[in-house]
Amino acid sequence: MTFTNSFELLAFHETAYTIYAVMIISIIAWFGYNLTRKEAKSIVRIPFYTYMAFLVAGGVGHHIFTYNTIPWVSQDITRHEVTPDASYTFEIQRHKWIGIPEKVTIQCGQTVEFDVKSRDLVYGFGLFRQDGTLVTQMQVNPGTDVNGILDSNDMLWTFNHNGVFNLTSTEYSGPAQYSEDGKEDLMLVKNFVEVVGCTDGGKK
């Protein structure tokens, strides 16, 4: 099992968490009801150490599961050893993208590096599908090294599905990101990324 994009992951997550939420609410409700009944008997006995082992397995197993099913985890950890198919570097200053390409076209399956630098505030870099769902994101911190060169905020992303994605900042950097009436996000770049060449189900 591998999630090829965030859409699949989020759909899985929504289902799994909803089941869990219904379960925990039901258990406590059932528990509360039986607390008032003298004749109530335990249906199952949960030994303490089994319960603790379950929690440990849940906590650790969750990360093992995601490491093995979400491809961008290992890719992110080893990103400095990976040669990307394409690389884009640009900056942000006073809520404006500087040196940003008009449009980025990516072939299906390509791994692309985005390196974004901030000249003043903390921003975010986020790609969104046309329906508003999040493709990927990172924080963009300002700062320079001792030589005054702006700090990198770099990420790799492999695109496995066709789509046209919008770009905006995912971190709050003050009200100046918006028009005065709030109706326009001034950092929004529509149709910034287009991925082509994938099959309908994703990948080549």
Added chain:
Amino acid sequence: MSLMKNLVHGTNFDHTSLNALQKVTLRAVVMSFLFFGLVAIEGMIMRLVVTGASNPLPEMFSHPQHYFSIMTVHPIVGIFGSTYQLVFAAFMFLVPFLTKKPLYSVKLANAVWLLITIGTVLAWIAAFVWQYAPMYTLYWPLPADTIQFNVVGGIVFIIGVALIMLGTLGFIYNIYATIFARVGVHKDKTTKELLISGFGIDGMLNLWHKLTGKPPYSKEPALALPVVAIFRGTVDTFLDAIVILSAGILVLVYLLFDASGAPLDVGAIDALLYKNYFWWGLDLVADGLVLIYVAGSWYLLATLITGQKLFMENVARAALMLELLVSWMVWSHHLLADQGQPEMMKLISGEMVTAFELLTQGLALFITLVTLWKARPLKMTMELKYLLGGLVGFGLAVPAAIIQADMGMNRVLHNTQWIIMAHVHIALIVGLYMTLYSALYVLWPIVTNGTKMFSSKMSNIHFWMYLIGGIGMGAFGGMAGLDGMLRRHLYVNGEFNTLMILAAICGSMVLIAWVIFLLNIVMSVGIKGLIGIFLPAHDKTASYGIEPETVAQNHKA
């Protein structure tokens, strides 16, 4: 008695019968619930704005300066003005009550609620008047960005936050001075014994002695378990106060230099390092003191409601010690989307140590449930209902956060409505507040000298509306997060309209529930009684003499 008589005089509340400790407790409780109302209104304004252009609010609420200034003070009012006040009030009453010693200083307790109230109001004014809106996270250098924000507004805001932190330090001093006072039952105890008990080390040693076949290290620990939790949680409260205070001083220095016409270079402060420092401190609230205080409150409530000893008390004591270490090492889960953050810190602090919270909180849940189960049948009192509601809240909220504290999930959930709604709001509104409501119902007859609650129907309506509204708002907001809705972004074009309308409906249930609760309280104590709470106490006693065990007898079926 007519409704009007109730409104003026209450049921049988007599404020002149209250001693100094009871009065100072109730003062903070009153302020806390007033701030809760303010925060609920603020929350509803923001919920309505994001429902889109058809919302009934004046257009100015959709303007970014206005919207984000509300968003900035919302957590300040909610967490400090309301939650801190309520928790501090409860603990400054409970520590003397449980240790059977007087509170170190009632004057200091009065200063605490006054400082927090004034500080919260100042922060609110800074946002309302000058629209100072750097958010509670204060990511450097945004709070010192005088191009976007008014300097005076910034200075007023920081002074407000500083006053809140000074009030917090006053609370901490009062609690420790009371715990370490060698009077009453602690007359013959040494500071070392109290320290060992306070950190939960005696519980750990008891477990070790049991494993190695030795007699228990301590048959009768110096401090009751809830006091241990208060002691432990207050360590994090202290560290958090120091971090926020120091960050505030840093911002204040920059703002003052800016106001003097000689601005300092904001680039001198490393933004990522600052983020680490600030989140280390701020996370001690979310993942430190809240979890510890809540665990301690669950243990206390379970023992008071059942009248029985806590199940696995030594394990609970030891777990509180473990939580100390865990809470200091988990802040990196807030920086999983920061690419400059070392990968090892993301892995160890952000993922692995954070996952321990599932263990510590799961343990508290287990111990509380088993303690209740062993004492059945129990009457389904209001306090028991709220306690179960609190357990549901954390049962939902903790895994929601653990899921996100993962490098894979964080890439698509960071800064979305998922974390703020499915985790933070459910943890606070449902988990924490329902636990606090439970404590309120347990302590109500003690703190008010047996005042009858005006209406149990209103209590029940409050419970159900609050529970359903709280979970519903968190759930719909969380779903919007999964659909890509960011948490600190302005959406005025109805982008997530359906889910936001549903969240707003649930949010209004929480707001209405608060009105019903407040009305019930006012009808119980009366307006005269409410004013009387703020008048000086004739009885200067700083303790409360009822044995905790007697409270439990009222709850047995």
